[in-house]
Amino acid sequence: MGTILKEYRYTPAKIKRGYSGKSLYLNLTDLRFEQKEITDFMKEKLTGGKGFDLWYLWHAITPETRWDSPENEIVMSVGPLGGITQYSGTGKTVICSISPLTDIPIDSNVGGYFGPLLKFSGWDAFEIQGKSEKEILIFIDGNNGLIQVEDASEYPEDTHLLAEELTKKYAEDEDDMVNVSVACTGSGAKHSYMAMVNFSFYDPRRKVCRFKQAARGGLGTIMHDKKIKALVVRYRGITPNLNDVADISTINKVGVKYHKEMHDLDHKQNKMRQIGTANTVMIMSQYDLLPTRNFQTGGDPETYKISPQVFINEWLTQGLHDGCWYGCTMSCAKCADHFLITTGPYAGQRVTVDGPEYECAAGLGANLGVFDPQAILEENFYCDTYGIDLISFGTCTAFIMECYQRGQITQEQMGGLDLCFGNSKAVLELLHQISRGEGFGRIAGLGIRKLKKIFTEEFGADPKLLQDIGMETKGLEYSEYAHKESLAQQGGFAMATKGPQHDEAWLIFMDMVNKQLPTFEDKANALYYFPMFRTWFGLVGLCKLPWNDIVPADNHKTDAPAKVPEHVQNYVDIFNAVTGKSIDKEELIIQSERVYQFQRVFSVRMGKGERKDDYAPYRSLGPVSREEYLSRQELYDRQLRELQNLDPEKMDLDEKIAVTRRYREDQYEQLMDAVYRRRGWTSNGIPTPERLKEIGMDIPELLEVIEPKL
């Protein structure tokens, strides 16, 4: 038990129509608490979740603020639908801050119990500013209206140990452990810019803490910099209508319909209940989309070794409920129980590994040339417990491996690590070095953008090659989809507001396989609709997966099956039933766009968010190397004939690569023009005052930022 440094008592606000109406502010520098009102303006313009986060962050910082400035904040909010228990995927929280990787606002969504329990404790949002002198934890007792700040220097660092200890400490008894949730990072946060925040949920059947991650953009790094070891919330008394919804019968009706769909159709569709998001690994490889060896190719003959069936048959426990919030019948948070660790500080111990999700199997598997399920699970475990974002780590390590493969860095410069593709032991050792802050691990977690500079300036690497193969935009590492044959997805990644994460738009099949987006305008329309639609999940507290990882049996009869119209209507109905408002599908998009455009303006305010920031590395757009061209030679030669009226027989390989590159880079420029027009931006990517006015976001302080840029 650490020393209590501060206590704060409050009267938990009663939730009404999805909102408590209060947010909690804590300044760590002087341990000062405040309550703030959630205003009608905030609800109207920003809805909740990410909207609230960005609003508080905007007012807390200046354009000069960087990730480690004391005024930078960690802000989290679950949104008005967060915590309802009648529909799947209703426990998602969004965390925002200024990222150490990008220097602009990052938003990262996360399941687990922390966000809903925070709201039921009386807080729609939690805003943390300043820096503590000592390592602390903050405990929120939502039933008794008590917050304690405690000296946390004696607690373990790594997530699986820390969460277990704190869950036991703050639960009154074993039955109470499900009412405690811990938010924390791990030892990797001390020496990397890609550390994440884990949210726990206690699994009473397995009797372990399980975890979901707010992974992207270095939120854990900021948490560690502020000396927050953990946030803990305890709230006992989850019941079906804690949100005081306006129309419970509609929510029940929509929920029952959806759960029946899940029961009847999941086993015929994506098998989310068996394997979760990793169901797509083989499909991605078969369609040339699985990033392999730093996105050089889109699959590998060895992918069958890490196929979903291998994980289902040999590793993942089946038949237990795996939802990360109450009421989720999709239940996709799969895990491997009693997994034996073979390396590092926990070698010889048996643990529960949450995963692998698709991004893990792709990012720590194929993209590193690792086709060993056991190695992938161990990498997964260590990323989670060290608090390291496995997407950034996977993509960054793949970049390091290719630099090594192409002679840009040496084994000696990597402190003796033989980081060749496929060497999972070296990957695990690199993770341990990052955790310990030793050797090559002192720089390997800084992210691709900083490594490009170090490799060039200190190791003499070729900056042009590194620019081409380093899969980052805006400083954030790409998530794990090979996409160079989908122009729309190239834009979906590189024009994403926070950096190349797929949660804005995932258009690869619509574009590359279905050929539903033949023109620039078609692609631009998709790059308007899908980001605006998907942003909405992060405003209200919902998970994206139940939207389209299962679809109604008659979805094919609709005029826009990719949008899953019935599920969109479900969301409209639930939003109205919770809040008592009366939005339609069009207003839903406008709600999103208000926050989307706000975030873009925020990036502009921080010195980014312009056309120069939306360019992709050429590996994203086309074949960098001879081997890449040859791997799809038939396709690329055909494109030379059909798209450029050239005869590939009369060209040598380097000439074909160069001509293809000019064409593809020009296509991307044209796509940017079309997308900017559709989003209401100038040709330099700045939201126009006219567009802000159309959506009701012509707020003076936003206009003040964009006007000098027009």
Added chain:
Amino acid sequence: MIKVNTEDYPWHPGMTVRVLLDEKRFTFRHIIVRVNGEFVPEEDYEHHPILDGDDVLVLHLMAGG
């Protein structure tokens, strides 16, 4: 010649929906097939003929991430 998702594709006698899906390596199960605008149920893939000049849409319902 037929159209598959708006692009030309060579036709041959005996082509069915199943044959076409196999040739194109469209292995993803969650798809919608329309031939000349008409929906073809999965149970008919083996026998539903594709004729020279047909316009085939194979819509993959994969919206990812």
